[in-house]
Amino acid sequence: MKRFKIYVVLLKIVLVNSVTAQPFNFEFSFERKINPVIRLNYSSDFSLFSQPDKTTLTNSFYSFGADLGSAATQDIFPIPNKIYRAFSKDTMPENKKKLYNANLTSNSFRGLGMSYTMGGTEMVHSYLASVFTIGPIDLKGSGYKFPNNMGIKLLTGSNVAWYWLGIEDVTVEPGIDLVLLNYADINRFGSSARFGYKYQSEVSLQVMKGLSITGGANRMLVFPRTMFWKFVGSDIIYEIGDWALDYFTGKIKTSSPYAYPVVDFILKTGLNFGITELQKKNMNWPFNTEAPLMIDQYRIGLQIEF
Secondary structure (H helix, E strand, C coil): CHHHHHHHHHHHHHHHHHHHCCCCCCCECCCEEEEEEEEEEEEEEEEEEECCCCCEEEEEEEEEEEEEEEEEEEECCCCECCCCHHHCHHHCCHHHHHHHCCCEEEEEEEEEEEEEEECCCCCEECCCCEEEEEEEEEEEEEEEEECCCEEEEEEEEEEEEEEEEECCCCEECCCCCCCCCCHHHHHCCCCCEEEEEEEEEEEEEEEECCEEEEEEEEEEEECCCCCHHHHHHHHHHHHHHHHHHHHHHHHHHHHCCCCHHHHHHHHHHHHHHHHHHHCCCCCCCCCCCCCCEEEEEEEEEEEEEC
16 A cells, blocks of 8 residues: 555656656655754752662752753654645645644753762761762654744753762761661762663753753662562563553644653653652562662753854
């Protein structure tokens, strides 16, 4: 059936050009702009360590980070430039014109991210003094473009990461219940590199060509040890959920294009938050595994495109 439609289109092109005596032009505006990017971030961090049947240790930090990579932008509904008169924008049905006039963009950022977290806590001094993080970044989403090179991008993503924890001796303030603070649990992580995961949601406001202000939240999971097959099984469940949301929001893209970026962002953020809540007590949910160290980041930053 698809082959038959292609033959019909080619026949129509031949007929139109034979009447109008115009040369063939198959050019579409499917332009995908890819630019190198530097991103600088500052964040306020909170670590969460859930001890089964006990309590949750909390610790506050601040961190600085930098990301290097490339940002890609493409129109979701590109307008044909001049393919042929029979399919020009002037003769399109109204529902097609609505899509082409939506001014929506598909956006992504891929690169390498690094951050260094430091600080202390009011309750427990230096039980977790610092965290160094490095790993790939893969953010995807959509947004709205405005005149004068301005726009809004709504991005989400998840990726693996490696963490180096700076754990120091604990000094307990008077009055703290030693039974509730099980220090042996946090010391399981040690000072060597630990594998983990990172979930991200970000809103990027482009204020001028090449410069954007970003803000968002990250949730990082540090695994005390790696259990490969359980990790793969848990990740497959997450990917199935992500695929289901892509399918659902794909329907919204054509029926309500202006709502698509916001709905997609909210649903993907909800999926990331939901899966990490389930992983608080079992790092490879739904499998019975150990509790991870979770670090929440609320960050702002600058993105410079070249």
